[in-house]
Amino acid sequence: DKLPYTPTLASTTLGGLTTASTFVLEQPRCVFTEVQGGAVIWLVVAIPKAVDTFNDTVGPGTPERAFQGFPTSAPAYMTLNTTLLNYPCPKPPGEITVLRVGSETSCAKDERRPTCNGPLPGPGPYRVKFLALKGSRPVAETNWSDPIMLRTARPFSGIPVMGSGRSAGMIALTSILSILFAILLAGLVALLVFWGSDVCGGSTFSKSEPVTVRRYNTHHVQDQGAAQL
Amino acid sequence: MAKSGDSIHIFQGLLVFGNVVIGMCGIALTAECIFFVTDPHGLYSLLEATENDDIYAAAWIGIFVGFALFALSILGIIGVIKSNRTLLLVYIILMLITYAFEMASCITAATHRDFLTPNLFLKQMLERYEKSETVNNNDKWMTEGVTKTWDKLMLQKQCCGVRGPSDWQEYTSAFRIMHSDADFPWPRNCCVMDAQGSPINLDGCKLGIPGYYNSNGCYDAISGPMNTHAWGVAWFGFAILCWTFCVLLGTMFYWSRIEY
Numbered sequence: 070d071k072l073p074y075t076p077t078l079a080s081t082t083l084g085g086l087t088t089a090s091t092f093v094l095e096q097p098r099c100v101f102t103e104v105q106g107g108a109v110i111w112l113v114v115a116i117p118k119a120v121d122t123f124n125d126t127v128g129p130g131t132p133e134r135a136f137q138g139f140p141t142s143a144p145a146y147m148t149l150n151t152t153l154l155n156y157p158c159p160k161p162p163g164e165i166t167v168l169r170v171g172s173e174t175s176c177a178k179d180e181r182r183p184t185c186n187g188p189l190p191g192p193g194p195y196r197v198k199f200l201a202l203k204g205s206r207p208v209a210e211t212n213w214s215d216p217i218m219l220r221t222a223r224p225f226s227g228i229p230v231m232g233s234g235r236s237a238g239m240i241a242l243t244s245i246l247s248i249l250f251a252i253l254l255a256g257l258v259a260l261l262v263f264w265g266s267d268v269c270g271g272s273t274f275s276k277s278e279p280v281t282v283r284r285y286n287t288h289h290v291q292d293q294g295a296a297q298l
Numbered sequence: 299m300a301k302s303g304d305s306i307h308i309f310q311g312l313l314v315f316g317n318v319v320i321g322m323c324g325i326a327l328t329a330e331c332i333f334f335v336t337d338p339h340g341l342y343s344l345l346e347a348t349e350n351d352d353i354y355a356a357a358w359i360g361i362f363v364g365f366a367l368f369a370l371s372i373l374g375i376i377g378v379i380k381s382n383r384t385l386l387l388v389y390i391i392l393m394l395i396t397y398a399f400e401m402a403s404c405i406t407a408a409t410h411r412d413f414l415t416p417n418l419f420l421k422q423m424l425e426r427y428e429k430s431e432t433v434n435n436n437d438k439w440m441t442e443g444v445t446k447t448w449d450k451l452m453l454q455k456q457c458c459g460v461r462g463p464s465d466w467q468e469y470t471s472a473f474r475i476m477h478s479d480a481d482f483p484w485p486r487n488c489c490v491m492d493a494q495g496s497p498i499n500l501d502g503c504k505l506g507i508p509g510y511y512n513s514n515g516c517y518d519a520i521s522g523p524m525n526t527h528a529w530g531v532a533w534f535g536f537a538i539l540c541w542t543f544c545v546l547l548g549t550m551f552y553w554s555r556i557e558y
Contacts, residue, residue: 086506090478172480230417239412242536249540252543252547256547
């Protein structure tokens with residue numbers, strides 16, 4: 070029978086919620102309450118076109134449901150089989166209960182493992198549902214989820230590198246330094262021109278050796294002073 | 299006579315003081331540029347791979363300009379005290395040459411800092427990190443440098459990618475060619491590591507549970523030291539040049555007034 074539960078992606082705080090070939094679902098805790106022990110709960114992953122024609126009775130592990138043939142020869146596959154013991158109810162608070170679809174890379178090409186939880190082959194979209202089988206008889210199923218799109222990576226050659234523009238600081242620095250240098254060069258040229266022509270002889274400063282002014286103490290100056298007294 | 303004698307001495311004193319400051323700033327510039335050239339943060343490989351490492355060239359020029367400023371300031375002090383026209387002319391010309399070099403260094407550092415944008419490092423990281431087929435020796439050298447630097451950066455600064463781990467998801471990369479998306483949504487070094495260098499929870503890291511992987515980007519850890527480097531060389535050099543401008547103008551004026 071159909072349970073009123075729709076599988077959803079896990080909470081969005083997870084950085085790896087959807088990648089290019091995996092996605093993370095919330096575990097179906099407290100959903101399969103009527104199902105007795107001994108039933109096995111499977112995850113069905115299908116392309117949207119196969120949803121309407123999906124036949125519950127086709128068993129997992131058959132070529133029609135093998136992961137390795139997805140999505141060409143097997144428009145839906147079944148994986149992540151587990152018993153109800155792994156989905157205990159109630160869910161302990163604070164625990165992260167998720168299912169990562171696409172995490173098994175070792176068996177992705179292994180035909181002997183048709184129920185492999187291999188990485189998804191393309192960006193999707195995909196629709197999933199949970200199906201409980203007792204032996205090979207379906208006993209309960211959830212709704213189909215909304216279409217899940219995975220990420221597509223853009224080529225890195227398209228990243229624009231140039232065109233950052235010039236910052237104001239750099240323009241100010243360049244222009245001020247250029248102006249100062251130009252003034253200095255002009256000053257040097259003026260200096261050399263004046264040195265050559267020697268127009269402004271420039272005798273305001275004298276050499277800084279101490280100028281000795283010799284006092285002329287001649288005899289007759291002293292004699293005059295003595296004579297006056 | 300006494301009054302102009304005083305003003306000579308004051309002017310000489312000012313010029314000597316100006317030259318002393320230039321000498322000390324020259325030593326400081328040399329020390330600062332040596333510090334930057336030694337690359338204490340280990341980011342040189344990233345710049346080398348972008349083929350845009352001119353802020354290092356600016357720092358090298360700064361080392362030699364600093365020495366030159368120190369030597370010339372001593373020459374200037376002697377020239378001013380002796381009031382020797384020849385010495386001072388030599389001083390002025392050599393100082394102008396040094397001025398030109400320092401100007402080049404400042405402008406280079408400031409201009410090339412503007413090239414170092416997040417996109418530049420992002421593209422380089424995606425292109426070179428863990429690239430497997432290298433074309434020639436130069437390519438191999440740059441790839442190894444980039445890979446080692448990023449590994450060390452992500453481990454030590456606890457960061458991932460340039461803007462965040464989503465960089466590895468949003469764009470294709472050389473890393474993605476080598477490692478499948480399901481096993482390595484982002485490099486292992488983005489995971490929080492324990493003391494032995496292995497992730498504390500690999501599944502948590504792959505899922506992207508906060509606390510088990512580094513969710514912040516490395517751009518701040520890269521741009522911080524590079525900004526310090528570039529602005530340190532450019533603006534300290536600018537300050538020295540402004541001061542040198544005043545001292546040189548004063549020296550030219552003094553030279554023109556020396557009795558021939």
